[in-house]
Amino acid sequence: MKIICIGRNYAAHAKEMKSEVPKEPVFFMKPDTALIIRNQPFFIPDFSEEIHHEVELVLKINKVGRNIEEKFAHKYYDEIGIGIDFTARDLQARCKEKGLPWEMAKAFDGSAPLGEFKRKEDLPKPEMIGFHLDINGKTVQEGNTRDLLFSFDKIIAYVSRFITLKKGDLIFTGTPEGVGPVKINDKLEAYIGEEKLLSFNVK
Ligand code: MG
Numbered sequence: 776m777k778i779i780c781i782g783r784n785y786a787a788h789a790k791e792m793k794s795e796v797p798k799e800p801v802f803f804m805k806p807d808t809a810l811i812i813r814n815q816p817f818f819i820p821d822f823s824e825e826i827h828h829e830v831e832l833v834l835k836i837n838k839v840g841r842n843i844e845e846k847f848a849h850k851y852y853d854e855i856g857i858g859i860d861f862t863a864r865d866l867q868a869r870c871k872e873k874g875l876p877w878e879m880a881k882a883f884d885g886s887a888p889l890g891e892f893k894r895k896e897d898l899p900k901p902e903m904i905g906f907h908l909d910i911n912g913k914t915v916q917e918g919n920t921r922d923l924l925f926s927f928d929k930i931i932a933y934v935s936r937f938i939t940l941k942k943g944d945l946i947f948t949g950t951p952e953g954v955g956p957v958k959i960n961d962k963l964e965a966y967i968g969e970e971k972l973l974s975f976n977v978k
Pocket of ligand 1: 780829950
């Protein structure tokens with residue numbers, strides 16, 4: 776099982792990061808040791824002073840595919856969930872400065888808390904899904920897939936040109952604006968629509 780993450784997939788987030796809006800999807804990976812499931816707590820690692828939350832919708836791949844055509848991409852997932860792409864922003868800034876890969880800032884253990892999944896047919900159309908993240912009861916990030924730069928189908932088609940997708944693989948589809956730091960004792964709750972699908976504490 777692998778975790779593929781799309782970067783800069785909402786223009787307003789690319790702007791807040793002072794990054795260019797990409798012409799093609801940007802992707803990177805996290806290992807399976809990044810996952811936190813069943814609402815287990817997230818422990819702030821000792822190597823970063825600035826861990827940022829990035830709430831993202833997550834696709835669960837349901838069969839093997841490579842070089843998937845965009846028009847068939849919808850057949851490769853039937854569940855959508857929500858997760859956090861935790862990012863050590865201070866380390867990422869140093870990597871970017873030197874033009875180095877981001878793995879240490881993005882792929883560390885526990886960097887991918889993952890909530891429950893919903894069946895696609897129980898959600899609005901893939902281009903009309905609203906989601907948000909609350910911290911300590913206050914909404915800090917709010918997104919809607921109508922603002923995606925690259926649709927779910929485009930992402931699947933693009934990534935599968937380079938990497939074979941397999942059943943159980945996860946695709947984090949990018950974060951909307953409003954990323955920011957988390958601190959010890961924060962409670963994070965992520966929703967698709969009004970349904971809470973992920974809830975955990977920072978320790
Ligand atoms: Mg992200």
